[in-house]
Amino acid sequence: MSKSQIQALxxxxxxxxxxxxxxxxxxxxxxxxxxxxxxxTIMRELMKRGGKxxxxxVTGAPGVGKSTLISKLIAYYRKKLYKVAVIxxxxxxxxxxxxxxxxxxxxxxxxxDPGVFIRSMATRGVRGGLSASTVLVLEALDGLGFxxxxxxxxxxxxxxxxxINISHTVLNLVMPGAGDEIQALKAGLMEIGDxxxxxxxxxxxxxxxxxxxxxxxxxxxxxxxxxWRPRAVKVSAxxxxxIDDLATLIEEHVEHLRKSGYFQEVVKKxxxxxxxxxxxxxxxxxxxxxFSSSNKHxxxxxxxxxxxxxxxxxxxxxxxxxxxx
Amino acid sequence: MSKSQIQALxxxxxxxxxxxxxxxxxxxxxxxxxxxxxxxTIMRELMKRGGKxxxxxVTGAPGVGKSTLISKLIAYYRKKLYKVAVIxxxxxxxxxxxxxxxxxxxxxxxxxDPGVFIRSMATRGVRGGLSASTVLVLEALDGLGFxxxxxxxxxxxxxxxxxINISHTVLNLVMPGAGDEIQALKAGLMEIGDxxxxxxxxxxxxxxxxxxxxxxxxxxxxxxxxxWRPRAVKVSAxxxxxIDDLATLIEEHVEHLRKSGYFQEVVKKxxxxxxxxxxxxxxxxxxxxxFSSSNKHxxxxxxxxxxxxxxxxxxxxxxxxxxxx
Numbered sequence: 001m002s003k004s005q006i007q008a009l010x011x012x013x014x015x016x017x018x019x020x021x022x023x024x025x026x027x028x029x030x031x032x033x034x035x036x037x038x039x040x041t042i043m044r045e046l047m048k049r050g051g052k053x054x055x056x057x058v059t060g061a062p063g064v065g066k067s068t069l070i071s072k073l074i075a076y077y078r079k080k081l082y083k084v085a086v087i088x089x090x091x092x093x094x095x096x097x098x099x100x101x102x103x104x105x106x107x108x109x110x111x112x113d114p115g116v117f118i119r120s121m122a123t124r125g126v127r128g129g130l131s132a133s134t135v136l137v138l139e140a141l142d143g144l145g146f147x148x149x150x151x152x153x154x155x156x157x158x159x160x161x162x163x164i165n166i167s168h169t170v171l172n173l174v175m176p177g178a179g180d181e182i183q184a185l186k187a188g189l190m191e192i193g194d195x196x197x198x199x200x201x202x203x204x205x206x207x208x209x210x211x212x213x214x215x216x217x218x219x220x221x222x223x224x225x226x227x228w229r230p231r232a233v234k235v236s237a238x239x240x241x242x243i244d245d246l247a248t249l250i251e252e253h254v255e256h257l258r259k260s261g262y263f264q265e266v267v268k269k270x271x272x273x274x275x276x277x278x279x280x281x282x283x284x285x286x287x288x289x290x291f292s293s294s295n296k297h298x299x300x301x302x303x304x305x306x307x308x309x310x311x312x313x314x315x316x317x318x319x320x321x322x323x324x325x
Numbered sequence: 326m327s328k329s330q331i332q333a334l335x336x337x338x339x340x341x342x343x344x345x346x347x348x349x350x351x352x353x354x355x356x357x358x359x360x361x362x363x364x365x366t367i368m369r370e371l372m373k374r375g376g377k378x379x380x381x382x383v384t385g386a387p388g389v390g391k392s393t394l395i396s397k398l399i400a401y402y403r404k405k406l407y408k409v410a411v412i413x414x415x416x417x418x419x420x421x422x423x424x425x426x427x428x429x430x431x432x433x434x435x436x437x438d439p440g441v442f443i444r445s446m447a448t449r450g451v452r453g454g455l456s457a458s459t460v461l462v463l464e465a466l467d468g469l470g471f472x473x474x475x476x477x478x479x480x481x482x483x484x485x486x487x488x489i490n491i492s493h494t495v496l497n498l499v500m501p502g503a504g505d506e507i508q509a510l511k512a513g514l515m516e517i518g519d520x521x522x523x524x525x526x527x528x529x530x531x532x533x534x535x536x537x538x539x540x541x542x543x544x545x546x547x548x549x550x551x552x553w554r555p556r557a558v559k560v561s562a563x564x565x566x567x568i569d570d571l572a573t574l575i576e577e578h579v580e581h582l583r584k585s586g587y588f589q590e591v592v593k594k595x596x597x598x599x600x601x602x603x604x605x606x607x608x609x610x611x612x613x614x615x616f617s618s619s620n621k622h623x624x625x626x627x628x629x630x631x632x633x634x635x636x637x638x639x640x641x642x643x644x645x646x647x648x649x650x
Contacts, residue, residue, distance in 0.1 A: 031635050043633030050630055135634055271627050274634035275641075280605070282642055302596050305376055308368030309460050309599035310356050316600075317607055 001027075001038055010045050013144055021117055021144060028140045029121065029133045043136065046143025051267045053085075053142040054254050057163040059153040059192065060173025065199040066152050069173065069237035073150065076247050078115055082147040087137060088120040089130070089154060117146065130162040132281040135274035138166060164192050165273045168266050169253045171246075174198045174213060177205035182212045193230055194253050201234040201241055210234045226262040228253060326352075326363055335370050338469055346442055346469060353465045354446065354458045368461065371468025376592045378410075378467040379579050382488040384478040384517065385498030390524040391477050394498065394562035398475065401572050403440055407472040412462060413445040414455070414479060442471065455487040457606040460599035463491060489517050490598045493591050494578050496571075499523045499538060502530035507537045518555055519578050526559040526566055535559045551587040553578060 001009075012020035024042065031039045056073075058066050070086060077084045121134055134151075141149050153163045164170055172193030196217070198210045213232045222230050233249060235242030257263040298315055301307040307315075326334075337345035349367065356364045381398075383391050395411060402409045446459055459476075466474050478488045489495055497518030521542070523535045538557045547555050556574060560567030582588040623640055626632040632640075 036636065036639055040633070040636045043636065044631070047630040047633050132635065139633060268628050271630070271634060272624070275627060275637050278634045278638040279642060282638060299597070302600060303593050305372040305596070306369070308365070308372050308464060309596060309603045310457065311361065311365045311368065312600050313603040313607060314361055317604060 001034070003041065006038060006041050010042065014049075016145075018117065024144075025117075025119055025137055025140060028136045029119075031132065031136060039136075043139065043143075046140050048143070049145070050139055050142035051264070053146050053149045054169070055138065055142075055149045055151065055167045055266075055270070056250065057151045057153060057167030057170040058173065059160050059163055059170065060197075060199075061175065062154075064173040064175050065237045066173055069171075069197070069199060069235065069243075070150055070152060072237050072240055072243045073148075073247065074116060076243055077148050081115075083115045083145060084148045084150065085117040085141040085144075085146040086119070086150045086152065087134060087141070088118065088152045089134060089159065117141065130159060130166070130277055132278040135166070135277050139271070139274065160192060162273075162277065166270045168257055168263060169250055170194050171250075172196050174209060176200050176203040176209045182209070182216060194224060194228055195246070195249055196230060196232040197246060198232065198234040199237055201236040202239060206234050226257055226260050226265075228256055326359070328366065331363060331366050335367065339374075341470075343442065347444075349469075350442075350444055350462055350465060353461045354444075356457070356461060364461075368464065368468075371465050373468070374470070375464055375467035376589070378471050378474045379494070380463065380467075380492045380591075380595070381473060381475045381575065382478060382492030382495040383475060383498065384485050384488055384495065385522075385524075386500065387479075389498040389500050390562045391498055394496075394522070394524060394560065394568075395475055395477060397562050397565055397568045398473075398572065399441060401568055402473050406440070408440045408470060409473045409475065410442040410466040410469075410471040411444070411475045411477065412459060412466070413443065413477045414459060414484065442466065455484060455491070455602055457603040460491070460602050464596070464599065485517060487598075487602065491595045493582055493588060494575055495519050496575075497521050499534060501525050501528040501534045507534070507541060519549060519553055520571070520574055521555060521557040522571060523557065523559040524562055526561040527564060531559050551582055551585050551590075553581050 009020055009024055013024045027034060028039065028042060058070060060066055067088075074084050074086065119137060121131065121137065138149060138151065151163060151167060153159050170193050172195070174196055176198060196213050198206050198213060200206060210232055217230050217232060224230065231249060233242060233246055235246050237243070254263070257266065298307065298312050302309065302312050334345055334349055338349045352359060353364065353367060383395055385391055392413075399409050399411065444462060446456065446462065463474060463476065476488060476492060478484050495518050497520070499521055501523060521538050523531050523538060525531060535557055542555050542557060549555065558567060558571055558574060560571050562568070579588070582591065623632065623637050627634065627637050
């Protein structure tokens, strides 16, 4: 792509043209497939405009109703005229416009309303963390002027941990009657959430589960570094119950972040963390190559048990990193 | 430590002295804290003896009863006079000799029976995968002549994926009535297990859950690359029910691996994968340092939004890796 083509695409996307946005995001999604200078040009333009979007991470076990809740939040935000983007990274619930969104929002999109953009992305091996692409797409959507960017996690593993590090507000969805999850919460294994959302509030166990979550939150007195005390609410995403209250609570949280100066801290942390993720990806994609090419003798010694993984790694790194070790 | 001290320690440990084994494992557990040549000497001696242990990974959600099942397996294996080592990497169920083991086994340990060794280890941030230490400790225990090495996973995230890559036999524990887990299994999110173990067989739902698991296994026709078709059994670890059948099935699986030549393949894969883990750790521990020292200008540009994470990463890597990019 020529400089002028990129510039034209950027202009259209910044005007809100959904097709141009989609094209731009596709370029950013696979950075290794284009000239590094293309990415640099696009991202420089977008990042200088970014840092304003409110990033909302949504996590929870498969089947807890993340997609349905997100669709209700989109509808709510569109009524408030916010521009909303969704990054879906749960392979078990791929986002399709048809299945995912309410008719009203769909119609708006069909009349090319640039107010909603949805992109479903691959994670690294389901639970292995956010991809480098996700990091770049998030920064790009921020620069394109979306007010709310919702990132849906697969609800497990390193991806969940990554979600905390890139989001302003983390919603952790809990299933009614989820005894194991309450145990995990107690054990500190589920200590990720600014707002715990007990979904399927129509189920009789929902009230008990909500109480249990509140008890654990009070007992453990988790406090976020911003000074926020995690809260818990119940909703029924399917029936649309409790969505307004949840949205109000989300606004309360982001206002808290803005007042305490943590909003910008999160953006800074996200950009540094994003670079860590990208660097790790680039290096990891090269580890195998490093082994299999220049260090075949080390690999063979390793297979014969003549060298251990630690010593082998030190030797390989000293070759790769030269004098810097 | 002098060469002769290391040699003396190694000799004692190889004779089966539990105190020497414990000392040796502690050295290997924190490789960065000793001279690399110490690790090299110890590991060279142990790895040339290794590759024989049967490594059994045990995974499953918190509260499913992993520790109890493992204690019953230890007792079973001790009756068969196997030497057993356990690496516990679940922070929510720390292994203590007192709480973990049956009285019989405890007594044997107290009379310094070198047949059981247990080490509880830290993972990287709960769900972020195996640590470099775990890899080395596993290789060391193998070289010390343990017949069965049981690795207990935290039951989530990258750690689970790592467990598959280092184990001969993976036991995946399932809770009776675990509808979500069945869904996850169907969605391919739980596709890790040579043997699915429905624990708490005393619960009435156990039989239904076992049937559901078997149905999914049949329907999806998962087959391991060794040609093994995953199997499912139910046990009650607490009541000691079904342990003999499970142990028999575990032996059937390892015999299958031995006959098909996959046993040694797993050892090879484990050693290469182990090196990947170690290399990733060493590099990751240096990423922050790389950012904060020589590349302060890039970090500052990143925080001001003047450079994007991708371009920043490429620049940093080209500085670090020199001409190799």
